[in-house]
Amino acid sequence: MLATILLQAIAGAALGKFGAALGAALAAFAAGYGIGKVGTSAMEAIARQPESAGNIRSSMIIVAGMIEGAALLGIIVCLLVVVLN
Numbered sequence: 001m002l003a004t005i006l007l008q009a010i011a012g013a014a015l016g017k018f019g020a021a022l023g024a025a026l027a028a029f030a031a032g033y034g035i036g037k038v039g040t041s042a043m044e045a046i047a048r049q050p051e052s053a054g055n056i057r058s059s060m061i062i063v064a065g066m067i068e069g070a071a072l073l074g075i076i077v078c079l080l081v082v083v084l085n
Contacts, residue, residue, distance in 0.1 A: 017082050024078035031071030035064050 042060040046053045 020078040020081035023081075024075045027071045027074030027078065031067050034067045038063050038067070 038060055042056050045056050049056075
């Protein structure tokens with residue numbers, strides 16, 4: 001009986017770690033996709049209006065930093081689940 005309970009607890013912990021790893025991977029892929037979309041849109045905007053390249057570039061860098069921050073927060077939360085679970 002005790003062995004069954006321990007095996008179920010271990011399986012639940014493994015599933016939690018798998019979910020956390022999947023969440024970290026999803027956060028990293030989503031950040032990569034988001035930054036790619038921001039870069040693509042910024043380059044298209046600069047191609048349309050070259051005189052506003054400085055403003056567009058500044059906005060692009062700020063948005064990319066915000067996306068990176070959100071992704072890093074997601075990855076840290078998922079890694080904390082792995083470590084603390």
